[in-house]
Amino acid sequence: MTEATTEELGGTPETLDHPILADDRTAAWLGLKVVKLADGHATTTMTLREEMLNGFGIAHGGMIFAFADTTFALACNPHLGSADTITVASGVDVNFLRSGIPGRTLTAVADRRAQTGRSGLYDVQIRQSVPGGEDEVIAEFRGRSRTVPKR
Template sequence: MLTPTQIVDKMLLQDNMSQWLGIQINKIEKGEVNLQLSVTATMLNGFSIAHGGITYSMADSCMAFTANSHGNHAVSVESSISHHAAVKENDLLSTQIEELNKSSRFAVYLVRIYNQNKKLVASFKGTMFFKETVWS
C-alpha cells in the first residue's frame, strides 16, 4: 500500500482540473489534506468575483485527496457548498478539512475555505464512497 503522500502525489499527477486551478498542497496526513489556491483573473465571473465553481472544485479536490489518503480508492457520491463571502482576484484561498464520520465504506467531510485574511468564504460538505481497490 502507498503512503498518503504517495497517493496524493499520484492523484495530483493525473488530476488535470486541480493542476489547471493551480492547486498547491499544504499538508498531507492520513485523513487530512489541506490545499491552497491563488485566484486569477480567468477564474472571475461577470461580477468580477470568483465563479462559485472555483471554491467548489477546490473543496472537492481537498475531499478527494483526503478520503483517498486512507489507502482505498474513494469517489464522491454527494456534496454541497455554501458561499459566505465574495472571493476576488489575487485572493489566496486555503482549505481546512474535518472528517465528520468514517466507516469502511463511507465518510462525511466538512471543508472550510478561508481567504488570506482568515475569513471564511465557503463551507462544503460531502460524502465519499470507499471502493475495495487499494492504491498501489
C-alpha cells in the same frame, strides 16, 4: 493518525505529492498546492486568478467548488495510495458565505468527521486571505464519501 509533511513526501510546498494529483489537470490548472496531508485531513492553497472570476468580477462558484472538491478527495484517499480501492464523492453540499476576491490566496482545510464502513463524512472550510487582517471564511463544503474497488 498518519501525517505527511512536504519534506516527508519528497516535495516542496509547490510540489507536495499525492497519487491522485499525478494526472489531475484540473488541480494543476487551478494552481492547487498541497500544504499538509494526514489520515482524513488535507490542507491546500491556491491564488484566485482573473480567469477564475464570473461576470461580477468575483470568484466563480464552480472554481471554489472544484478547489474544495479536490481538497476533499485528498483527505479521503491515503497519501501513499491504495492498490485496491479509491474513495469518491457520493454527494456534497456547499454554502457560499462571501465573495472570493481576485488576487487573494485561498486555503481549503478538509477534515474527516465520521467514517463507518465504506462511507465517510468530511467538512472542508475555504478561507481567503485579507490584507492586513485575519483570513475570512468564504465557503463551507460538506462531502459524503464512498470507498469503491478500483477498476
